[in-house]
Amino acid sequence: MLELAILGLLQEAPMHGYELRKELAAKLGAIRAAISYGSLYPTLRRLQAAGWITEAAETPATAEEVPALTSRRGRVVYTITAEGKERFAQLIAQAGPETYDDTGFGVHFAFFARTDQATRLRILEGRRRRIEERREGLRDVLGRAAERLDAYTLELQRHGLDACEREVRWLEELIANERSGRAPTVPEPGTAGGRRENESPPPPGESRTERP
Amino acid sequence: MLELAILGLLQEAPMHGYELRKELAAKLGAIRAAISYGSLYPTLRRLQAAGWITEAAETPATAEEVPALTSRRGRVVYTITAEGKERFAQLIAQAGPETYDDTGFGVHFAFFARTDQATRLRILEGRRRRIEERREGLRDVLGRAAERLDAYTLELQRHGLDACEREVRWLEELIANERSGRAPTVPEPGTAGGRRENESPPPPGESRTERP
DNA sequence: CGTGCGATGTATCGGTCCGATACATCGCGG
DNA sequence: CCGCGATGTATCGGACCGATACATCGCACG
Numbered sequence: 001m002l003e004l005a006i007l008g009l010l011q012e013a014p015m016h017g018y019e020l021r022k023e024l025a026a027k028l029g030a031i032r033a034a035i036s037y038g039s040l041y042p043t044l045r046r047l048q049a050a051g052w053i054t055e056a057a058e059t060p061a062t063a064e065e066v067p068a069l070t071s072r073r074g075r076v077v078y079t080i081t082a083e084g085k086e087r088f089a090q091l092i093a094q095a096g097p098e099t100y101d102d103t104g105f106g107v108h109f110a111f112f113a114r115t116d117q118a119t120r121l122r123i124l125e126g127r128r129r130r131i132e133e134r135r136e137g138l139r140d141v142l143g144r145a146a147e148r149l150d151a152y153t154l155e156l157q158r159h160g161l162d163a164c165e166r167e168v169r170w171l172e173e174l175i176a177n178e179r180s181g182r183a184p185t186v187p188e189p190g191t192a193g194g195r196r197e198n199e200s201p202p203p204p205g206e207s208r209t210e211r212p
Numbered sequence: 213m214l215e216l217a218i219l220g221l222l223q224e225a226p227m228h229g230y231e232l233r234k235e236l237a238a239k240l241g242a243i244r245a246a247i248s249y250g251s252l253y254p255t256l257r258r259l260q261a262a263g264w265i266t267e268a269a270e271t272p273a274t275a276e277e278v279p280a281l282t283s284r285r286g287r288v289v290y291t292i293t294a295e296g297k298e299r300f301a302q303l304i305a306q307a308g309p310e311t312y313d314d315t316g317f318g319v320h321f322a323f324f325a326r327t328d329q330a331t332r333l334r335i336l337e338g339r340r341r342r343i344e345e346r347r348e349g350l351r352d353v354l355g356r357a358a359e360r361l362d363a364y365t366l367e368l369q370r371h372g373l374d375a376c377e378r379e380v381r382w383l384e385e386l387i388a389n390e391r392s393g394r395a396p397t398v399p400e401p402g403t404a405g406g407r408r409e410n411e412s413p414p415p416p417g418e419s420r421t422e423r424p
Numbered sequence: 425c426g427t428g429c430g431a432t433g434t435a436t437c438g439g440t441c442c443g444a445t446a447c448a449t450c451g452c453g454g
Numbered sequence: 455c456c457g458c459g460a461t462g463t464a465t466c467g468g469a470c471c472g473a474t475a476c477a478t479c480g481c482a483c484g
Contacts, residue, residue, distance in 0.1 A: 002470080018433050026357060027365055029349050030372025033313070036471045041435060043469090075433065098443090101245075112364035137241050145238060152324035153239055159382055160242025163375065170371055214441075230462050251441045253464060287462065310472090425484100432479075442469080450461075 001098070001107050002035065002043045003052075007088040008111045010053060010080040017041060017076065031106030044078060052084035093119050100130040121178050128171040135164035213310070213319050214247065214255045215264075219300040220323045222265060222292040229253060229288065243318030256290060264296035305331050312342040333390050340383040347376035 025034040047053045056077050098104045105127045112120050138161040221235050237246040259265045268289050310316045317339045324332050350373040
């Protein structure tokens with residue numbers, strides 16, 4: 001998952017580790033807390049070893065002037081390679097079971113702007129199925145096993161069930177929008193003047209896989 | 213977290229691993245998927261080594277009759293010890309930062325029936341604070357950084373923000389109930405005679421630490 | 425003028441937990 | 455009689471986290 005996220009972000013711009021972490025936090029803030037450096041740096045090295053990204057020490061232009069008294073451990077900027085872009089395209093298109101859990105779905109969804117519509121649809125439906133299963137499980141517990149559980153546990157299940165139902169509805173909307181070929185967000189007639197701004201990166205229609 | 217959950221469950225009844233996993237799934241179904249055996253068994257051994265639980269091979273009553281031709285790897289039943297109960301009480305009462313993340317809070321909440329009111333209140337308020345912070349982060353991104361993000365990412369944040377607001381409201385209700393000294397859930401007058409039953413292993417009322 | 429503190433930045437280590445896998449037993453239907 | 459799904463115990467490699475360490479930079483405050 002981390003691999004996919006890093007590749008996706010570096011596709012937008014070269015970055016160094018710290019920046020990557022911040023961008024990741026901004027993009028995935030709804031899904032998970034900031035990524036740990038204990039995951040980030042080892043993963044970066046793994047990606048580099050695989051050839052998906054390249055590392056370049058930041059050169060301060062006229063560098064030879066500075067005699068490196070303190071060795072100035074410069075920021076290391078990572079850039080995605082052509083192979084890395086291929087890898088990203090492959091990862092984003094193929095959906096395994098982990099694609100539908102909370103984190104996996106969130107990461108895939110965050111890069112939907114770089115995903116073709118068929119895949120988007122497939123992932124949304126897979127996620128819906130997953131959540132529906134969780135929902136049924138909770139209903140079962142609340143129905144059949146209710147008297148075995150204490151009031152707090154029941155309340156927890158009820159809250160979880162509510163969240164499931166809500167997410168299914170959200171997914172239904174997204175799926176409907178996707179099928180109709182429209183933009184992903186809910187049309188907001190009336191109230192706030194709609195959310196017409198934010199035309200945003202992806203052209204409403206399809207994604208693009210164009211390579212330079 | 214797993215340690216706390218296992219100790220809590222074994223306080224209700226002795227169990228073997230498989231059963232533990234199922235009960236855990238039922239109790240925490242709203243929070244997380246079933247625990248992996250790759251976590252469960254090592255943790256059980258750790259707890260046993262620490263003396264919080266004891267392991268007892270299941271004896272089929274008249275066992276010497278069976279000549280153990282196939283060695284019959286019997287089910288291993290785990291029982292919590294007095295030290296284990298102390299440990300549980302200590303874990304459930306003390307709240308660190310991990311108490312307020314999704315999983316940690318869920319586990320603590322699931323054992324609120326065995327938690328004193330002051331601690332319940334403290335945990336609910338800590339969780340609320342945590343979620344409020346996440347909510348503010350999402351509002352910031354949706355406000356300040358909106359034009360930098362594509363429509364899908366924004367939709368993800370919006371959905372996350374909605375979930376945060378909903379959870380805060382839920383927590384407010386629970387906190388209010390807690391302060392008023394009432395039961396956490398909607399009062400259930402009439403129907404089942406109000407949780408008087410709950411036959412099951414542990415005696416009805418509240419947690420008890422006495423052992424036969 | 426310094427000094428200390430928060431943001432930026434790279435990096436490692438131990439520990440928790442997961443997913444895949446293996447293997448054995450049991451009851452039941454075909 | 456055989457297979458198959460539920461029950462049941464167990465291990466291994468890998469992903470990810472939290473704590474920690476260390477270094478630089480700019481700026482506010484005394």
